Amino acid sequence: xxxxxxxxxxxxxxxxxxxxxxxxxxxxxxxxxxxxxxxxxxxxxxxxxxxxxxxxxxxxxxxxxxxxxxxxxxxxxxxxxxxxxxxxxxxxxxxxxxxxxxxxxxxxxxxxxxxxxxxxxxxxxxxxxxxxxxxxxxxxxxxxxxxxxxxxxxxxxxxxxxxxxxxxxxxxxxxxxxxxxxxxxxxxxxxxxxxxxxxxxxxxxxxxxxxxxxxxxxxxxxxxxxxxxxxxxxxxxxxxxxxxxxxxxxxxxxxxxxxxxxxxxxxxxxxxxxxxxxxxxxxxxxxxxxxxxxxxxxxxxxxxxxxxxxxxxxxxxxxxxxxxxxxxxxxxxxxxxxxxxxxxxxxxxxxxxxxxxxxxxxxxxxxxxxxxxxxxxxxxxxxxxxxxxxxxxxxxxxxxxxxxx
Amino acid sequence: xxxxxxxxxxxxxxxxxxxxxxxxxxxxxxxxxxxxxxxxxxxxxxxxxxxxxxxxxxxxxxxxxxxxxxxxxxxxxxxxxxxxxxxxxxxxxxxxxxxxxxxxxxxxxxxxxxxxxxxxxxxxxxxxxxxxxxxxxxxxxxxxxxxxxxxxxxxxxxxxxxxxxxxxxxxxxxxxxxxxxxxxxxxxxxxxxxxxxxxxxxxxxxxxxxxxxxxxxxxxxxxxxxxxxxxxxxxxxxxxxxxxxxxxxxxxxxxxxxxxxxxxxxxxxxxxxxxxxxxxxxxxxxxxxxxxxxxxxxxxxxxxxxxxxxxxxxxxxxxxxxxxxxxxxxxxxxxxxxxxxxxxxxxxxxxxxxxxxxxxxxxxxxxxxxxxxxxxxxxxxxxxxxxxxxxxxxxxxxxxxxxxx
Numbered sequence: 001x002x003x004x005x006x007x008x009x010x011x012x013x014x015x016x017x018x019x020x021x022x023x024x025x026x027x028x029x030x031x032x033x034x035x036x037x038x039x040x041x042x043x044x045x046x047x048x049x050x051x052x053x054x055x056x057x058x059x060x061x062x063x064x065x066x067x068x069x070x071x072x073x074x075x076x077x078x079x080x081x082x083x084x085x086x087x088x089x090x091x092x093x094x095x096x097x098x099x100x101x102x103x104x105x106x107x108x109x110x111x112x113x114x115x116x117x118x119x120x121x122x123x124x125x126x127x128x129x130x131x132x133x134x135x136x137x138x139x140x141x142x143x144x145x146x147x148x149x150x151x152x153x154x155x156x157x158x159x160x161x162x163x164x165x166x167x168x169x170x171x172x173x174x175x176x177x178x179x180x181x182x183x184x185x186x187x188x189x190x191x192x193x194x195x196x197x198x199x200x201x202x203x204x205x206x207x208x209x210x211x212x213x214x215x216x217x218x219x220x221x222x223x224x225x226x227x228x229x230x231x232x233x234x235x236x237x238x239x240x241x242x243x244x245x246x247x248x249x250x251x252x253x254x255x256x257x258x259x260x261x262x263x264x265x266x267x268x269x270x271x272x273x274x275x276x277x278x279x280x281x282x283x284x285x286x287x288x289x290x291x292x293x294x295x296x297x298x299x300x301x302x303x304x305x306x307x308x309x310x311x312x313x314x315x316x317x318x319x320x321x322x323x324x325x326x327x328x329x330x331x332x333x334x335x336x337x338x339x340x341x342x343x344x345x346x347x348x349x350x351x352x353x354x355x356x357x358x359x360x361x362x363x364x365x366x367x368x369x370x371x372x373x374x375x376x377x378x379x380x381x382x383x384x385x386x387x388x389x390x391x392x393x394x395x396x397x398x399x400x401x402x403x404x405x
Numbered sequence: 406x407x408x409x410x411x412x413x414x415x416x417x418x419x420x421x422x423x424x425x426x427x428x429x430x431x432x433x434x435x436x437x438x439x440x441x442x443x444x445x446x447x448x449x450x451x452x453x454x455x456x457x458x459x460x461x462x463x464x465x466x467x468x469x470x471x472x473x474x475x476x477x478x479x480x481x482x483x484x485x486x487x488x489x490x491x492x493x494x495x496x497x498x499x500x501x502x503x504x505x506x507x508x509x510x511x512x513x514x515x516x517x518x519x520x521x522x523x524x525x526x527x528x529x530x531x532x533x534x535x536x537x538x539x540x541x542x543x544x545x546x547x548x549x550x551x552x553x554x555x556x557x558x559x560x561x562x563x564x565x566x567x568x569x570x571x572x573x574x575x576x577x578x579x580x581x582x583x584x585x586x587x588x589x590x591x592x593x594x595x596x597x598x599x600x601x602x603x604x605x606x607x608x609x610x611x612x613x614x615x616x617x618x619x620x621x622x623x624x625x626x627x628x629x630x631x632x633x634x635x636x637x638x639x640x641x642x643x644x645x646x647x648x649x650x651x652x653x654x655x656x657x658x659x660x661x662x663x664x665x666x667x668x669x670x671x672x673x674x675x676x677x678x679x680x681x682x683x684x685x686x687x688x689x690x691x692x693x694x695x696x697x698x699x700x701x702x703x704x705x706x707x708x709x710x711x712x713x714x715x716x717x718x719x720x721x722x723x724x725x726x727x728x729x730x731x732x733x734x735x736x737x738x739x740x741x742x743x744x745x746x747x748x749x750x751x752x753x754x755x756x757x758x759x760x761x762x763x764x765x766x767x768x769x770x771x772x773x774x775x776x777x778x779x780x781x782x783x784x785x786x787x788x789x790x791x792x793x794x795x796x797x798x799x800x801x802x803x804x805x806x807x808x809x810x
Binding site for chain 1: 416572
């Protein structure tokens with residue numbers, strides 16, 4: 001029998017509708033495992049760890065365990081709080097993290113996050129052996145852009161929300177017998193997975209969206225206007241899905257043409273406005289009624305319509321993380337492997353392969369004309385939005401679980 | 406026994422998540438009533454009627470009646486298509502409508518819509534007697550601003566969506582340990598009902614939204630900045646709900662300060678942008694991270710999270726419309742009366758009282774400082790968002806019913 005010790009889990013990066021399901025999986029696994037004495041939670045990720053700000057999740061979930069796990073799975077955003085803090089390359093800071101872990105008898109370190117968070121795990125992994133601490137990354141990002149995994153937890157739920165909203169907005173715009181263009185601006189700086197997911201509004205034979213523009217393909221304004229005009233002629237009410245990150249052939253953001261770009265904490269350009277720019281363009285060049293809708297943050301926190309496939313797999317990957325750690329893995333990210341029947345298995349992949357890599361939509365998922373997705377994309381994505389969670393409502397809105405502190 | 410004759414129903418004005426439930430109620434009632442031979446549907450409202458563009462709903466719903474009614478109730482926007490066309494004051498045009506009805510042996514005319522649509526019903530009502538045609542209006546508007554009725558079908562579902570999104574976005578913004586202001590721009594030009602509904606995010610004890618600004622109260626920029634600064638000091642992450650139609654003491658739209666206003670078809674100023682203006686103001690004056698989110702059209706078409714109270718009452722008012730017409734009422738709008746136990750009864754109110762009147766949020770629903778709602782508002786609104794529809798999903802998104810033509 002392994003010696004009894006402690007574990008810690010943290011959440012990092014942008015919120016999703018599924019990151020708490022993964023946390024629920026880690027909590028479930030650790031609380032039921034006799035090798036783990038106490039599971040700690042970092043408050044606000046590695047930033048909280050550095051100031052020794054933990055909560056005792058074993059204590060927190062001791063009573064009403066099943067109810068709390070069920071509510072946690074349907075609570076959006078990060079239960080423990082998050083941060084946008086990348087561990088520095090400075091060995092001293094990394095060493096400090098390990099000293100804190102050692103002091104608390106923590107032998108298992110789980111970090112749930114996206115690209116930047118996996119970079120933190122990567123930086124820690126080499127020092128893990130020295131301290132005898134297993135360091136495991138668990139993927140999370142609505143952007144679906146982490147390498148080495150079939151999909152990223154959170155993407156399926158965002159995709160289901162987007163497909164539903166596109167379908168609803170398409171009904172909305174079709175109700176008047178007049179020409180109109182509705183442009184939906186969808187999240188995704190460099191990878192167009194979420195914008196591609198707008199095509200899932202067609203799963204039951206609907207036509208819309210009529211055009212889909214991803215950041216993977218250079219955006220040509222004249223081609224866009226020509227294509228839009230053609231679609232309006234054909235269908236009158238036209239719905240267009242466009243990624244916030246579309247760029248022209250020279251790599252300039254379309255959004256940038258009307259907005260001053262600001263830099264966010266990681267030096268990514270802070271986007272928004274591609275939809276507005278195209279709306280103005282349609283009004284100006286085609287003299288047609290146009291409206292742009294920025295789907296905005298509800299894309300990443302609409303847990304009320306979470307995908308069961310996504311949420312349950314997110315939960316299970318959290319549980320799998322402990323299994324891999326106990327079996328001796330470290331410096332790894334747990335990843336999904338798709339089986340032939342569209343169920344998923346887990347594997348541990350080298351963290352350095354996953355960190356900082358950005359998986360874009362492959363070109364065979366995009367039509368040759370660059371303004372739609374292919375059947376290959378649909379085959380890939382449709383399984384990820386299947387199933388609905390049995391959401392518990394309280395007084396008319398979904399119930400949530402909040403950290404008491 | 407009354408002689409067997411025909412009836413017609415139309416949908417008009419902006420889409421909602423509940424207007425098809427009312428249509429489903431009219432269809433249910435008419436198809437089961439032996440006095441009605443054929444129920445016709447106007448395609449695109451009165452505009453379609455004027456070009457004699459009908460569908461035969463009796464034929465359309467003959468097969469698989471129960472399934473179709475169930476799907477229609479969960480389909481957003483207008484199944485029959487809508488229009489923004491107000492019947493002119495010209496007696497010739499009104500006469501033309503009646504000639505078309507007479508030619509088709511139509512004795513019952515049902516029109517589902519908001520203020521402008523009730524104006525059409527009002528204009529027709531005086532001529533109804535001459536032709537022996539019963540003219541009935543059925544309310545519909547997410548804005549909840551029709552007079553003479555406790556609430557308007559569609560409002561409860563929009564309110565439930567807004568409350569849920571506010572709750573989700575509040576979780577989203579709270580995940581970082583940094584100061585931030587998130588401004589949600591909510592629909593409502595002159596009546597702040599939907600913005601007030603953001604307070605329903607508090608039904609389970611949550612704090613947010615921290616500030617709520619309705620168009621019923623003059624908006625003071627300096628007061629807003631002072632209140633926001635105070636809330637940030639207190640809570641770090643602040644969520645503010647603001648109506649698109651907020652105006653300063655001189656009646657100028659706040660949105661107008663950064664946007665050129667365009668006039669829509671009815672001469673209403675076309676709004677949008679109040680949230681953006683306030684976001685810039687917060688960034689500029691307080692130097693705090695700020696984001697604005699325009700909830701946009703999903704507010705009126707998010708049928709996937711329809712309120713059961715709203716949808717079932719919308720269905721029942723459609724059924725009640727036929728009862729009132731058969732009992733001899735004409736020139737009336739059917740309205741909701743609230744019982745002590747928060748169930749609802751129906752009454753027929755004079756259409757001239759309902760048409761063109763705009764019911765604003767009463768001042769006792771707004772706190773004296775003008776930036777929140779009172780317990781009286783909560784008591785009024787909470788019952789309207791209760792209950793969830795058992796939405797049928799197909800391939801991962803909600804199934805809908807579409808008119809085949």
